[in-house]
Amino acid sequence: MIKKLLILVIVAGFCFTVMAQEQPSVGIGVKGGTPGAGVEIGFRFTPNIGTRLGLNYFTYSYDTTQEGIEYDADLTLLSIAGLIDWHPAGGSFRVSGGFLYNGNEVEGKAKGDLRIGGTDYTDVKVKAKVDFDDFAPYVGIGWDTSFGVERQWGFICDLGIIYHGIPHVTLKAEGTGIDPADVRKEKKDIEDNIKNYQWYPIITLGLIYRF
Numbered sequence: 228m229i230k231k232l233l234i235l236v237i238v239a240g241f242c243f244t245v246m247a248q249e250q251p252s253v254g255i256g257v258k259g260g261t262p263g264a265g266v267e268i269g270f271r272f273t274p275n276i277g278t279r280l281g282l283n284y285f286t287y288s289y290d291t292t293q294e295g296i297e298y299d300a301d302l303t304l305l306s307i308a309g310l311i312d313w314h315p316a317g318g319s320f321r322v323s324g325g326f327l328y329n330g331n332e333v334e335g336k337a338k339g340d341l342r343i344g345g346t347d348y349t350d351v352k353v354k355a356k357v358d359f360d361d362f363a364p365y366v367g368i369g370w371d372t373s374f375g376v377e378r379q380w381g382f383i384c385d386l387g388i389i390y391h392g393i394p395h396v397t398l399k400a401e402g403t404g405i406d407p408a409d410v411r412k413e414k415k416d417i418e419d420n421i422k423n424y425q426w427y428p429i430i431t432l433g434l435i436y437r438f
Contacts, residue, residue: 252437253437254374254435256435257433257435263285263304264285265431266282267279267308275315276313277311279309280308283307285304286304294342294413294416294417296337298337301335302332303330303331303333303334306363308325314371318374319370320369323387325364326365331358331427332357332359335354336352337353338353339351343409344410348402349402352400352402357417358394359392360391363427364390368386380435382433385430387428387429388428389427391425392425394421398410
């Protein structure tokens with residue numbers, strides 16, 4: 228999947244570059260924040276309007292407990308953002324909106340003597356996965372100190388939020404004598420615990436060079 232996303236970003240970047248031959252002020256930025264580490268390419272089409280295409284990626288391993296089961300978890304942050312920026316005064320401040328292709332997910336594994344759906348099992352394995360809607364709308368504000376100025380390094384910042392929907396849970400259990408009803412109950416309990424995590428904050432800081 229990552230290869231396909233990279234190909235998409237390269238193709239889109241090429242198309243934007245061709246377009247930019249007729250439009251001034253192309254910016255390339257690097258940034259980091261809650262979506263992960265990111266790169267983006269942006270264009271100023273009018274004194275007040277710009278567009279951006281960005282790729283964010285990050286992975287992290289940690290331990291977490293759900294319903295009494297301790298998981299070895301792997302977090303993957305992966306997204307492609309397509310945004311439109313409105314600079315009301317033609318300066319650095321912007322109001323942004325758009326969509327993200329959302330590949331964010333968490334996968335967890337556990338094994339041993341576990342309680343699944345209220346029943347104790349011996350020497351079993353459990354795999355859990357939490358992911359979200361593929362496309363997530365974004366709205367936010369930010370600053371780009373290079374906007375409206377040619378050939379300049381600038382500071383970029385975004386403060387916003389995406390709606391990625393109710394988390395989707397997949398749960399599988401392997402072992403002797405596991406009752407599917409217990410697996411379904413365990414899955415439902417996890418869903419109830421995380422159902423309110425439908426929004427994700429976006430906070431990023433970075434640098435951009437506009438040419």
